[in-house]
Amino acid sequence: MRNAPDGLRHALLERLMHYYHFLSDVTEAGLGETVTSGQVAELMHTDDTLVRKDLAAIGVRGLPNVGFKCAEVVSAIRDALGFDHPYRAVLIGVGRLGSAIASYRGFSSYGLEICGLFDKDPVKVGLVGGGLVVLPVQRLALVVAQHHASMAIICVPAEDAQEVADLAVSAGIKAIWNFAATDLVLPDDVFVRHEHISVGLAVLSYHLNQAARGNG
């Protein structure tokens, strides 16, 4: 299980996503065809040099006295992050969170297509969510093979997560998006992104307490 991506570091990926959203908005709103690194930096509360360095890292060059072409930056980010090379995922655990994720319409623009929903609860099997029918987990391996799915989105309760992850890995899954509140132990060649809500909670709790203590 590798947590740190090689190549582009995590902090850079996060900043790239931020640029991406900002520039997509600018472009859609027709607010101009170019931006300067200073404009982007101001919005992100960071340094203009950092913005130029980040963009240079993904091969975008700006124009002196003008700035960067929004459309060019957007497509360079899509290319660097691979959004135009679609991949498929199975989603396991169609509870509240699982069905919220299954019904999210925005994934396709990032290259993700959900090709199967699974649950071990017979009551949930057969329900329809996001245009897909919920299947029993026993059929996971088949669907993964049929659709060449490379990712599993795990939305089961914490106590079932490891079992489900093992099942996904044995079906050939190479990346796991883990929404269960537990760590997973997995082979080194399986990439895991752990989306634990408590990290956000910790940051907020810490901040509110700092503020209450007069250091905020």
Add this chain to the structure above:
Amino acid sequence: MRNAPDGLRHALLERLMHYYHFLSDVTEAGLGETVTSGQVAELMHTDDTLVRKDLAAIGVRGLPNVGFKCAEVVSAIRDALGFDHPYRAVLIGVGRLGSAIASYRGFSSYGLEICGLFDKDPVKVGLVGGGLVVLPVQRLALVVAQHHASMAIICVPAEDAQEVADLAVSAGIKAIWNFAATDLVLPDDVFVRHEHISVGLAVLSYHLNQAARGNG
């Protein structure tokens, strides 16, 4: 709007949460009263010196030749992050994601209590979720004042998020947990944690592409 907490840096907070979960598990499972920095480091794929530095930063001292007392570390982390100083939040937007969050039972152990659910849709008003009745957004300010709520959890569609955030701020909210897929522009004294799902997507997409290109 300040994104970087002073004092403990974000990466440190994240590692502390990881230690916390690991050590809570160890304690609950009765797997021993102490751990060494090396054991923790191995599990987190990091360096033992870093673990000791992190724990020193929150005032925990270990015992040479023994390690750290799990219970002591856990309570030091709770103290550093403020989990034992409860605070209240209102949740706005009771769609799929909002109701999944409203029904999550684990918040109280991190000090968070949800004291009100709100929605602008009259159809949703009156529904019950997580033991609370959904109220119209017009009553937000009243509930915030009554319960001394300091946080707003925003789960409305992106296009409504700024409006709802402004409303929360004018009601006296000091921190926002933003699940809407959009940036918010807010006063400097309001702390924002943006929980954008696309960051996780970007990391996964990038990784899968690197793997496909043979660099993974």
Add this chain to the structure above:
DNA sequence: TAGATTGTTAATCGATTAACAATC
């Protein structure tokens, strides 16, 4: 005591920021 593990100082590493010539 010998061995294991800590706490801390020093060294390294990488990321961010500053400075500034090059360019349009």
Add this chain to the structure above:
DNA sequence: TAGATTGTTAATCGATTAACAATC
């Protein structure tokens, strides 16, 4: 041209890692 903005080199800063004496 003058002014604005880039790209890049050098300087700074902070975080991580290595080394090792102190401790149980």
